[in-house]
Amino acid sequence: xxxxxxLALGIKLPYKVSHGKPIQITYSPDEIFSKIQHEGIRFxxxxxxxxxxxxxxxxxxxxxxxxxxxxxxxxxxxxSSIVGFTSIDDSDLVLKPDPNTYAIIPWLEESKTxxxxxxxxxxxxxxxxxxxxxxxxxxxxxxxKDQGFDNSFWGPEVEFFVFDKIHWDVLTPYKxxxxxxxxxxxxxxxxxxxxxxxxxxGYYPSTPSDTLTPFRNECVDVxxxxxxxxxxxxHHEVATAGQCEIDIRFDNLTNAADATQSxxxxxxxxxxxxxxxxx
Numbered sequence: 001x002x003x004x005x006x007l008a009l010g011i012k013l014p015y016k017v018s019h020g021k022p023i024q025i026t027y028s029p030d031e032i033f034s035k036i037q038h039e040g041i042r043f044x045x046x047x048x049x050x051x052x053x054x055x056x057x058x059x060x061x062x063x064x065x066x067x068x069x070x071x072x073x074x075x076x077x078x079x080s081s082i083v084g085f086t087s088i089d090d091s092d093l094v095l096k097p098d099p100n101t102y103a104i105i106p107w108l109e110e111s112k113t114x115x116x117x118x119x120x121x122x123x124x125x126x127x128x129x130x131x132x133x134x135x136x137x138x139x140x141x142x143x144x145k146d147q148g149f150d151n152s153f154w155g156p157e158v159e160f161f162v163f164d165k166i167h168w169d170v171l172t173p174y175k176x177x178x179x180x181x182x183x184x185x186x187x188x189x190x191x192x193x194x195x196x197x198x199x200x201x202g203y204y205p206s207t208p209s210d211t212l213t214p215f216r217n218e219c220v221d222v223x224x225x226x227x228x229x230x231x232x233x234x235h236h237e238v239a240t241a242g243q244c245e246i247d248i249r250f251d252n253l254t255n256a257a258d259a260t261q262s263x264x265x266x267x268x269x270x271x272x273x274x275x276x277x278x279x
Contacts, residue, residue, distance in 0.1 A: 013101050013117075013258055014228015015249075022230055022249065027099045029070045035102065036062050036114070045105060045115040046074065046095050049133045049261055051084040058095070059113070070097055073121055085120075085131055092123035101258060103227040107269055117258055137254040155250035156260045162212055162242040162271055183241035185211055196240075203238045210236045212244055215274065219246060222266050229259045229266075 015022045027035075035041070044065055047057045058076050073096035079086030086093065101117035120132035128135045144152055165182040169175075184194035185202070195209040207213055216234040223229040223246075230249040237243035246267075248259050 013255060013262075014103065015230050016228065017224070017230065025100075025228060027102055029067060029099050032070065032099045032102050032116075033067065036065070039104065039114075040112050041104070041114045042111045043108075043113040044097075045113055046076065046097060046118050047115050047261075047265075048077075048095060048118045048120055049257075050082050051131065051133065053133075053261075055261060055265055056082060057115075070099065072096070073118075075123060077120065079120075079129065085129065090122075093129060094121040094123055095119075096121055103262070106222055106226050107273055117261075133257070134254065137257050141253050151252055153250045154253050154256040156248050156256055156263075157245065158248065158260060158263055159237055159243060159245045160267060161239070162215065162244060164242075181241060185209065186241040199240050200238055202236050202240050202243055205236055212236065212242060215270065216244055216246060219267050219270055222270065223263060227262045227266065229262050 014025050016025055017023070036044075041062050043059050044062055045057050045059050047055050050056050060074070060076075073094035075092060075094050077093040077095055078091050079093040080088040080091035085091075095118040097116035097118050099116070102114055104112070104114045117134070119134055119138075120129040121127065122129055130136070130139075141152070163181050163183050166179060167182075168177075168179040170177050183189060184191055185197055187196045187198055189196050194211065197205060197209050220231045220234055223231050231246050232249060234244065234246040237245050246263065248256070248263060250256065251259060
């Protein structure tokens with residue numbers, strides 16, 4: 001057998017680090033129900049990815065969540081309402097949770113909530129929805145093995161902007177359409193309270209010019225500790241006005257994609273909690 005890129009083997013989220021080395025954790029369905037009970041989880045957020053790259057979700061009460069639902073899935077999805085999934089005459093879809101993706105969502109404190117990523121199935125026991133992005137990734141990994149390779153490894157380099165505010169006017173096109181970006185890091189900032197950067201001078205600046213170090217620290221903390229997504233480095237990027245990069249550890253295709261989706265979910269929600277705007 002041949003390896004595309006031999007470094008390490010990762011199959012499922014999550015990971016933890018011991019003495020500087022990543023250790024893969026797996027959960028059985030029984031272990032998930034035990035964790036739900038002992039950790040006082042009130043709700044489960046069932047998440048899946050649409051074809052446009054965003055998470056969708058539905059939330060169920062742990063009072064009614066059963067081992068049978070974990071095994072067989074939950075018929076909770078109208079596929080015709082998700083762009084590109086199904087037509088309305090074949091819209092009954094099933095969400096089947098993956099126990100290895102269990103993670104407590106730390107910013108939902110009032111009613112303790114955990115998430116599970118789901119595979120999307122057709123109704124009536126007809127197998128996977130082929131347009132489910134997770135199914136596409138898993139099919140690609142199977143094809144790779146059928147071609148004689150053991151693994152392929154993917155290291156997403158995800159970059160994003162965090163702005164203080166965005167203003168836009170798109171309602172009256174006959175008057176004009178416009179947008180404007182506010183960031184205390186930007187050279188056009190008129191607040192007079194920060195240490196703005198010049199255009200294209202945002203690579204590895206130190207604080208106080210880099211205002212987003214605490215934000216990135218918090219994102220990495222949550223990804224590592226709560227979601228089992230290992231991030232080994234973060235820094236400001238070249239562009240002015242809040243461009244950031246947080247590096248995710250390489251992994252197999254499906255796991256790397258799950259990590260990237262979780263990454264975007266965490267960053268957007270933490271930014272929202274401190275009134276920042278991630279893009």
